[in-house]
Every structure is written in C-alpha cells, then in structure tokens.
C-alpha cells in the first residue's frame with residue numbers, strides 16, 4: 001500500500017500548517033504539496049527532475065508499432081513483386097505461396113489502420129451519484145461532464161480527444177455534431193434525444209485542453225449501475241475492449257452487491273480485468289474524524305477482499321495499489337482554482353485534504369501505468385504476434401527461395417562447366433574426325449576405282465564364257481539371225497552387269513557401309529544422346545549402292561557384221577598371213593589380194609580349230625590407233641618397189657620351191673600332196689556346219705566388243721570412284737551439319753546457362769537481402785515484444801522507454 005495511506009493526519013496537517021501566506025512563493029510551495037500533476041501529465045518531484053507520464057509508453061509503443069508495420073508493408077510489397085518476378089523464371093515458386101503473401105497486404109493495411117485508431121480506454125462504473133462524472137472531470141482537470149445530485153448520466157458518454165478547437169458531441173449512429181462548448185450545452189444536448197441507457201454519446205473534446213485526451217486516453221462514463229439489473233449489454237458494448245475499469249464507490253456507504261455483481265460479470269467475460277476502486281467523497285469522512293481510520297480500514301479490507309478473493313484478479317500486494325480514498329470534488333475544485341490562477345488554501349477544505357489529494361495523485365499515476373501497460377498489451381500483443389507471423393512466413397519463404405536458387409545456381413554452374421568441357425571435347429574431336437574421314441573417303445574412293453578396274457579386267461578375261469551362256473538355237477533365216485543377235489546382246493549385257501555387280505558392287509558396298517557405319521558411330525558420339533537416334537535415322541542407308549556402268553551392248557554393236565563365209569585353214573590367204581607381216585597383209589588387202597575386214601583381226605583364227613583367245617589383259621588391249629584404214633577414209637598408196645618385192649617373194653619363191661620339190665620328190669608325191677590337200681579341204685568344208693558357225697560368230701562378237709568394253713574401264717572406274725565419294729560425302733556432310741548443329745546448340749545452351757547462373761546470382765543475393773530484412777523485422781517485433789509486452793513490470797519499462805534506453809536494435 002502507498003505510504004501516503006499510512007501517513008497520519010498529524011503529519012499531513014503539520015506539513016501543511018506552514019502554508020498560510022499569500023503570494024507566488026506560497027503558491028509554489030502549495031503546488032508542490034498539493035502535488036497536482038501538471039497539465040502535460042508530468043509530475044513534479046521534490047527537488048528532482050520532472051517524471052514523464054507513463055502514458056507515454058503507449059504512445060511510444062504505438063509509434064514504434066506503426067513504424068514496424070510500415071516497414072513490414074514495404075517488405076511484403078517488395079517480396080511479392082520479387083517472388084512474382086522470379087516465379088516466371090529460373091526458380092520455381094509456388095504461385096499459391098505468392099498469392100498467400102499478397103494477401104498479407106490487406107492484413108498489414110488493416111493492422112496499420114487499427115494501430116492508428118488504437119487508444120487506451122477506461123470505463124467508470126458505480127452507483128448513481130457516487131461521483132463518476134466528477135472523477136472524470138477531476139482527471140480531465142475541467143468540468144466537462146454534467147454532474148449533480150440525482151440521476152444525471154442517463155447513457156454512456158465517451159470522452160475522447162479531437163484536434164478541432166471546439167468540443168462537440170455525436171450520438172450513436174449519427175454523424176451529426178452537437179456543439180458542446182460548455183457543460184450546460186452538453187446537458188441540454190443529452191436531454192434533447194430519447195437515449196436509452198445502453199446508448200452512446202461520443203463527446204469530442206479539444207486535445208489541447210486535456211493531457212489525457214492528448215495521450216489517446218478515452219474515458220467512458222456510465223449510468224448508475226443500480227439503474228438497471230441487466231448490465232450484460234453494457235459489458236458487451238463497452239467493456240470488452242476496455243483496458244481499465246474504475247469502480248467509483250461512495251465512501252459514505254459500503255460497497256454494494258450491485259457493484260460487485262457487475263464486476264463479477266465482467267470478470268467472466270474478460271480474464272483478469274484491471275479494476276481500480278476509488279472510495280470517493282472521502283472528504284465527508286472529515287466530519288467524523290474519530291471514525292475515519294476505522295472506516296478507512298473497513299473499506300480497505302472489504303475492497304481488498306473483493307479484488308483478491310471474490311474477483312480473484314489480483315494479488316494482495318497488487319491490490320494495495322488499486323484502492324484509493326479520494327475526493328474528486330476537491331481535486332476538480334483545486335484544478336479549477338489553478339486554472340483561474342487562484343490561490344488554493346488547503347485550510348478551506350475539510351481535514352485530510354492533502355492526504356486525499358496525494359492519494360488521488362497516486363491513483364492517477366498507478367492508473368496511468370496500468371492503463372498504458374495494459375493497453376499496450378491488449379492493443380499491440382495481437383498486432384505483434386500477427387506481424388511476427390507475417391515476417392516469419394516471409395523469412396521462411398525467402399530462405400526457401402534463397403536455398404533453392406543457391407542450389408539451382410550450383411547445379412547450373414556445374415552443368416555449365418560440364419557442357420563447356422563437352423563443347424571443347426566435341427570441337428576437338430570434330431576437327432580431328434573431319435580430317436580423318438576426309439582421308440578415309442578419298443582412300444575408299446580410290447580403292448573403289450581400283451576395284452572397278454580389277455572387276456572389269458576379270459570380266460574382259462571371261463567374255464567368251466559370258467557369251468557362251470547364250471544358248472539359243474542357231475538361226476536359219478536372216479530375220480531369225482537378227483533376233484538371235486538381239487537376244488545375244490540382251491543376255492550378254494545382263495550377264496555382264498550381274499557378274500560385275502557380284503565382283504565390284506558387293507565389296508564396294510560393304511566397304512562403304514563399314515565406313516558409313518564408322519562415321520555414324522563416331523559423329524553420333526558428338527550428338528546429344530536423347531536426339532541421336534532420331535537425327536541419325538535418315539542417314540542409315542536404305543538402298544544398296546550400285547556402281548553405275550554406262551553399258552549398252554546393242555548400241556555398241558551397231559557396227560558389228562559377222563563374217564560366216566568358209567575360209568580353208570590351209571588356203572593361200574591363210575598361208576600368206578602366216579608368212580607375211582601385218583603391214584604387208586594390209587597392203588595386199590588394199591589391193592584386193594586379201595579380203596579386208598574391220599572386225600576381224602588379221603591374225604585371228606576363223607577356222608574351227610582356231611579359237612585362240614586374243615585376250616592379253618587390259619594392259620595389252622589393242623591400241624586404238626591399230627593399223628586400220630585411216631579414219632578419213634583414205635588409204636596410203638602402196639610403194640611399187642615394196643609390191644614387187646612381195647610378189648616376187650610370193651610368186652618366185654613359190655615357183656622355186658615347187659620346182660625344187662618336183663625335181664627332188666617327183667610328180668607322184670606332188671599329186672599325192674595335192675590329193676591330201678584336197679581331202680583336207682573337203683573334210684574342213686564338211687565340218688563347216690551350224691555349231692561351228694555359231695562358235696565363230698561368238699568369237700567374232702567377242703573380238704568386236706572387247707576393245708569397246710576395254711575403253712569403258714577407266715571412265716567406269718572414275719565414275720564409280722566419284723559415286724563412292726559422292727555417297728560418302730553426302731553422309732559426311734550431313735554428319736558435319738548435325739555435329740555443327742549440335743555444337744551450336746551446345747554453345748547456345750552454355751550461353752543460356754551462363755545467363756541463368758547470372759540471374760540466379762542476382763536472385764540469390766536479392767533473396768538474401770530480403771531475407772535479412774525479414775529477419776530484422778522479426779527481431780524488431782521480438783524487441784518490441786520484450787520491451788512492451790513481455791511480463792516486465794511497468795516500472796522497469798517506463799524508465800527504459802521514456803529515457804530512450806531502448807534496446808539497440810529498436811533505435
């Protein structure tokens with residue numbers, strides 16, 4: 001209990017006995033003794049500094065809360081914009097989360113608006129005429145509310161500050177303002193309407209006139225608690241957001257059950273309401289000083305029992321600071337005198353005036369402390385929790401984004417390095433493979449050419465066999481002969497090409513296949529694995545490679561004319577051929593001594609037994625400038641001397657030989673020889689049948705086509721090599737294109753990864769900064785909680801807050 005309560009009457013009286021003089025000195029001394037708080041709410045302490053009002057805790061807290069929520073609002077806006085921006089990019093952010101964060105806007109806005117509206121609310125209850133209105137007036141240091149004997153307050157009146165210069169009132173549910181410049185005005189205004197007991201009239205009073213109103217304190221006057229038995233509506237409408245209740249009791253009577261019942265009801269709706277009991281009208285006890293102490297003790301005991309045991313809202317020690325014995329009337333009168341600069345004479349008041357004044361002062365101080373602390377708790381506890389929740393959610397979210405982007409960044413960077421080394425590897429391999437395969441293609445083309453030459457040689461060597469595969473019956477007529485030849489050409493050409501195919505195309509194909517497969521495998525290694533098969537599929541050869549030979553036997557044989565007339569193998573022409581040189585033979589043929597045939601080789605056998613092959617390989621093919629008639633159709637003139645030599649050689653030689661033979665062996669032998677010659681001729685002539693003619697015909701055909709086929713060898717080899725080269729180069733070029741495409745894609749991917757890593761760097765650092773800001777906001781709210789809401793005694797908080805000794809992070 002306050003020491004003042006224990007101060008004896010004599011002490012108080014002796015301390016005030018000297019205060020009798022008039023003048024400023026007396027007034028100052030009286031002020032100190034009367035100790036009425038200054039209009040600004042500060043209480044002058046004797047010889048010490050002015051102690052600021054504890055109500056400042058609330059305004060400080062409100063300011064701080066407002067600042068934190070402005071920061072939080074900016075943080076949420078910034079974070080939402082950031083999350084939205086990155087959600088479309090490199091870091092996957094759940095859009096529901098972004099929506100959730102976005103919804104915090106309205107929540108924060110609502111809280112900020114609530115903080116701006118937050119005030120400290122105190123409600124005064126008590127029986128009629130106990131002096132509720134007078135207590136409020138005393139606290140406001142002005143006679144604002146009407147008071148008087150009888151039931152003067154018929155409805156709830158809420159006094160709150162306004163920045164306007166003149167006071168005004170508003171009834172519930174109406175925006176109409178009633179001018180209430182004086183109490184008389186207000187009484188009139190209140191009596192105008194038919195307001196029910198639970199109705200509310202809001203009285204807006206200029207803040208500059210009252211300290212409490214300036215500090216956001218709202219005071220609510222109520223009708224007498226004894227007016228109605230049903231106070232539930234009152235509790236619902238006016239008590240649930242009240243920070244402090246003041247029970248204004250009449251010290252001339254005991255605490256009534258109606259008053260107790262009301263607070264019992266309040267305490268069932270609110271956990272541990274802050275209740276002060278003012279035993280008002282204590283000045284009346286001065287009329288009976290002999291009972292004063294006893295009465296005071298009785299009131300005190302009952303009040304303490306009510307608070308501690310019946311309501312159970314407070315400890316005994318705390319309850320001592322909730323019970324006061326005051327005279328609101330004296331406080332108001334003193335304040336009014338001070339306002340009028342009149343001298344306050346304690347002697348003019350009943351005995352115990354100073355004690356009552358000091359008790360009221362103590363009540364005000366404790367009331368302000370309690371109100372401020374309670375209001376900070378009730379108003380800002382929830383805001384702080386909500387703010388912490390939002391900041392915490394933001395922090396978690398940003399932390400998640402930070403970790404996610406950091407991890408993604410590491411993975412992307414790793415991928416980038418991998419892709420870069422792959423790129424380097426691929427380009428190096430690509431270059432070496434390109435050179436390697438170019439050489440291989442050239443080599444294979446050359447080899448294909450050689451293969452074709454070899455194949456041709458083989459086919460030329462076995463032309464006769466190929467021709468012999470044509471077994472059609474020998475024709476009997478000229479027309480049949482024509483058909484026979486056409487058939488031969490066709491069959492010969494088909495067989496020749498088939499043989500060539502088997503001899504050249506197959507191995508060349510196999511070699512090309514192998515090289516292509518090697519190219520596909522090695523170049524394929526440069527392509528991305530996932531698209532490799534699809535990209536290479538069109539390059540797998542579907543058709544076999546065929547060496548093109550521009551061969552047309554019918555075309556080739558346009559000038560072919562067979563010679564199927566019988567030639568005796570021991571005829572003189574034959575013998576001449578054996579004896580004479582080629583040039584001599586040609587000259588004889590020019591003069592008509594010998595038949596001249598373009599398609600028969602001078603020394604080719606035409607007899608049945610003369611099937612000697614003229615093939616001597618590609619290298620020994622008859623030269624194109626063989627001794628045939630000149631291409632311009634002229635023939636050279638035979639030299640007369642040469643002709644004479646030949647004739648003399650033939651005629652004279654033969655005559656000489658015949659003469660010598662005749663002389664030596666006689667005519668019988670000669671006849672015998674002639675007979676033998678004749679027999680041989682006959683036999684040979686008889687053997688000149690169809691099959692022989694056919695064989696001779698085929699020989700002539702072979703002899704005719706062979707040199708022409710031989711002339712195709714080199715062009716075919718060149719063409720085949722070119723074909724091989726084209727075929728392989730097509731594949732090679734396509735593979736180069738695919739490999740280039742792949743490396744281009746790879747370099748684009750590397751560039752994209754580099755960009756992503758850069759973006760992720762930015763995202764990571766932004767997320768970190770914002771995460772730090774959320775952490776900082778959380779710590780701000782934690783500090784706020786510790787400073788204002790945690791269970792510290794208000795006495796500990798007040799000096800800290802008011803002397804700006806806030807925790808470092810709060811400044």
Ligand SMILES: Nc1nc2c(ncn2[C@@H]2O[C@H](COP(=O)(O)OP(=O)(O)OP(=O)(O)O)[C@@H](O)[C@H]2O)c(=O)[nH]1
Pocket residue numbers: 126127128129130131132133134135146147148149150151152153154222223224280281282283284326327328329330
């Ligand atoms: N002697 C004395 N009279 C007081 C004191 N406080 C109030 N009164 C008088 O008591 C009467 C009633 O005071 P009010 O303030 O109107 O009481 P109230 O509780 O507001 O009454 P209602 O509004 O009718 O419920 C007035 O005449 C006051 O002057 C006091 O401390 N001492």
